[in-house]
Amino acid sequence: MTLDYPWNSAPSIGERIEVSKGIFWFRLPLPMALDHVNVYVIDEGDSWTIIDTGFWSKKTQSIWSDIKEKWFSDKPIGKVIVTHHHPDHVGLAGWFQTEFKADLWMSRTAWLMARMLRLDYQKLPTEETINFWRRAGMDDLILNERATGKPFNFGDSVHEMPLGFRRIIDGEKIILGNRSWIVRVGNGHAPEHLTLWCEDEPIVIAGDQIISSISPNLGVYATEPDADPVQEWLTSCEAFLPFSNDKQLVLPGHKLPFYGLPHRLKQLIENHHSALKRLVAFLKEPQTAVDCFPVLFNRKISDNEYGLALVEAVAHLNHLYRKKIVKRELNSKGAYVYTLKN
Template sequence: MNAPIAYPHETSPAPGVAVTLVPGVEWLCMPLPFALNHINLWLLADGDGYAAVDTGFAQDPIKDAWKSALTERLLTRVIVTHCHPDHLGLAAWLEQETGAGLWIAQGEYLAAHMMVEQVAGYRISAMVEFFRRHGLDAARMDGLVQRGNGYKRGVPEIPATYRRLFPDQRLRIGEHEWRTIVGHGHAPEHMSLYCAELGVLISGDMLLPRISTNISVMASTPLADPLGLFLASIDEYLALPVDTLVLPSHGRPFRGLHARVEQLHAHHAQRCALLLDACRGTPKSAADLIPVLFDREIPDPHQTMFAMGESIAHLNYLEHAGKLQRIEETGLIRFVSQP
């Protein structure tokens, strides 16, 4: 049996207050304007200053918290795990304030531009039409239209230049070497960072201790299998030592990554079993199946977007596995369990 999950810290730091975890690694916690109300950021000692890992959402209270954290610190560079607004949102502002340039994977940098600039399958209209074909009702589609480009509100500006991160790249940050580990399913080229000397994994959103990472199908890649990619990606963490300290983007730092990978596989297997039962005999759309996957109300367009993307991801995964059949008729997509 894998070692159970354990939390070395009972509480998270206040916004703008850096807490040392191991020598040369500090923890910042910033607020978020969502149901998921916080994000963890990391400061890595880097010569005379610090490299930041992720930035937070573009809001004034988070800028104020950064200013407090940087009162006696020099920022040398900004490493961003992936393109989502709570991770990339303040990269341009931090560069303007401190001169620290952006380090990010090319796929993440380009995806950010596609979403900000509303290109092709990354447009809001493309997402809404994609969800309509998967059965979303008019009222919830209208909510998504009225919400508009929420991504751009979180990422109002993207740095004009960047240093490209590659899979399995070795980064010398201060006295330590960190290795990039690419993960798929949650974002195009999500980059986690692992330091063998410190026994620390900065997992970003790929490995969270209490909630499951959102895995969504995008309108630009409607037949993709991001759940299959995600499950294969987290299995790569099993090669790391059992006592690795995991620094997640949400929730508290923890040990027990092998147990967490096992839990996530079990979680998604259970959800897939529920979907197969629900699709037995009568074809169902992704929108029909939201109540099967989520035992709570979906209160707003932001959560609707995640719920639809995740429902489609599980259905595509089961179709790829040969367990569901896709039926397309009258402009709608439904799935039925294979006999």
């Protein structure tokens, strides 16, 4: 069984594809290696619901203004649902709240994360962040460059967020587009990530929890340096499996909508297990997180992927460490070196 893609390509910017009656798929650009995000708009009869928003930038704002003018000028934007706190999803939520008086619906953790990070503006990376990079074994050259340069601030790509949101809870049923949807909360890619499972029609809105042709990034950050997102994510995938079937159209946050959810969930679980196996074999000799890039990713990591590769390598090592499969100690440079126990 492979995945089936009902559409070979995405709508061009400003255009839309009706994936099911009253559910529209749009694409927005991102200025990164992963150069786009999918957002969905649902017809509520007397208003529109937007699911995920793209980055906050003048460009995305003007694309949304054009989209609204062209497709949604007839009724108000009633609410914005944000699947998780990452900037490519929450970026313009605050703008929709202030500009269009839309309600914001999110999980509590995602909202708190977004608002906390939005208020955390740093001119230089904090000591904790530099320490985190050092412990991961970041190359000296890259570390020195990053330590003295302006860091990425969440607020650079996320609009100010006003106080107030509507919390969505795991297991809750919500009505969208005249259909009932069960909320299932996932973890690992982002804390309390929402996925929406339609009860009246086989559709799953998956955000970044489940994507077709790329594996969602599982990252550890200085916010929670000992986190084990790999375990959280495996647990979520396994919990979703019994609810998945081949008839479900999956609407992801990136890449193309697809059929074949059970297969994809198993494949994603298996990919991480095999990455962990390769790591275990590699850790017969002591290695830092950065040393593990080749064995984890099987390809050369480009400069603009370095940050994502680093947080993902730490995630996999934390998993082995928390499972007590490997031990770690600081080397003379202040980096953790990991080795198999006994």
